[in-house]
Amino acid sequence: GQQVMQIPQYQHVQEGEDFTTYCNSSTTLSNIQWYKQRPGGHPVFLIQLVKSGEVKKQKRLTFQFGEAKKNSSLHITATQTTDVGTYFCAAPGYSSASKIIFGSGTRLSIRP
Amino acid sequence: DAMVIQNPRYQVTQFGKPVTLSCSQTLNHNVMYWYQQKSSQAPKLLFHYYDKDFNNEADTPDNFQSRRPNTSFCFLDIRSPGLGDAAMYLCATSRSPGENQPQHFGDGTRLSIL
Numbered sequence: 001g002q003q004v005m006q007i008p009q010y011q012h013v014q015e016g017e018d019f020t021t022y023c024n025s026s027t028t029l030s031n032i033q034w035y036k037q038r039p040g041g042h043p044v045f046l047i048q049l050v051k052s053g054e055v056k057k058q059k060r061l062t063f064q065f066g067e068a069k070k071n072s073s074l075h076i077t078a079t080q081t082t083d084v085g086t087y088f089c090a091a092p093g094y095s096s097a098s099k100i101i102f103g104s105g106t107r108l109s110i111r112p
Numbered sequence: 113d114a115m116v117i118q119n120p121r122y123q124v125t126q127f128g129k130p131v132t133l134s135c136s137q138t139l140n141h142n143v144m145y146w147y148q149q150k151s152s153q154a155p156k157l158l159f160h161y162y163d164k165d166f167n168n169e170a171d172t173p174d175n176f177q178s179r180r181p182n183t184s185f186c187f188l189d190i191r192s193p194g195l196g197d198a199a200m201y202l203c204a205t206s207r208s209p210g211e212n213q214p215q216h217f218g219d220g221t222r223l224s225i226l
Contacts, residue, residue, distance in 0.1 A: 031212055042202055043155065045214040088154055098143050098162055098206065100215065102154035 004091045006103030014111045019076040021106035023089035030092055032072045033100060034063060038085040043102075046074075081110050115139070118203050118218035125193055126226050133188040133221045135203030144186040145215065146178060147202040155202055161186060190223075198225045 005024045013019055023032065031050045035043040047056055049065035049072060056063045060083075062075045076083055086105045093099040116137045125131040135144065143162050147155035159168045161180045175197070177189040190197055200220045206213040 033214065035215075042217040042220050043204075043215075045216070048212060048214065050212060093157075098208075098213075099145070099157055099160055099167070101157075105154050107152070 004089060004101055004103040006089055006106055008106055009104065010107045010109070012109045012111065013079055015081060016078050019079050019083070019108055021074050021087050021089075021108075023072045023074075023091075023103050025070050025091055027094075028069045030069075032065060033090045034072075034074055035088045035090060035102075036085050037088065037105075041085070043088060076108075079108070079110055081112060084108060084110055116203055116205055116216050116218035118201075118221050120221060121219060122222050122224070124224045124226060125190075127195065128192045131190050131193055131223065133190075133201050133203075133223070135186045135188075135218055136184050137186075137203075137205045137216075138184070139205055139207070139216060140183060141205035141207050141216070142183075143206045143208065143213075144180060145204040145206075146176075146186070146188045147204065149200045149202055149220070158188070193223070193225050195225050198223055 007022050011019055031048055033048045034046040036046055037043045047063050052069050053067045054065040060077045064073045072089055086107045088105045089103040090100040093101050119134050145160040146158045148158055149155045157169050158172045158176055159178050175191050180186045200222050202220045203218045204215040206215045
């Protein structure tokens with residue numbers, strides 16, 4: 001079935017270090033979304049990328065969509081303890097425009 | 113504030129005893145989704161409604177059913193829960209079925225099976 005691969009599975013960093021998670025698809029995507037799920041919480045929408053090569057920033061978070069629209073990344077500069085959680089990318093489903101397929105997620109933990 | 117509300121937050125049921133989870137939304141969104149999320153895994157879509165149109169995922173077990181009596185409410189029925197059905201169940205909504213629509217999640221119901 002349709003899959004969106006996400007790496008790494010886990011990342012443990014010192015507070016203040018940077019963090020990056022990568023998302024890859026075997027097919028061209030019309031768009032990609034990113035969600036954050038805090039421990040014990042629910043996924044929260046962060047951003048959506050639509051254009052080839054698009055780069056968007058939200059404070060310390062930088063989101064990129066690849067030129068071929070097959071990959072995406074989320075980079076956090078100078079991590080803080082509030083960044084702890086699992087970051088999921090999500091791509092539109094093949095069979096229906098109303099559904100999304102989540103990547104496997106990257107769990108970020110931080111040493112204070 | 114407009115939101116997606118799931119009740120209860122925690123549900124315990126017995127093996128084989130039917131259980132219903134509920135979701136309501138004040139966003140007036142057209143689409144409602146049910147996901148199953150197990151520990152350290154991504155949410156897995158079970159089915160979704162676009163208005164009254166039901167869309168089942170091919171690999172969703174027949175044991176799982178859903179009802180959407182009106183725009184605001186959606187229910188997940190598990191007819192005969194097995195131990196493997198213990199999980200977090202997340203309800204989400206989106207404004208329309210078109211692409212580029214963010215999904216808004218409820219806090220989830222954590223289901224335990226005795």
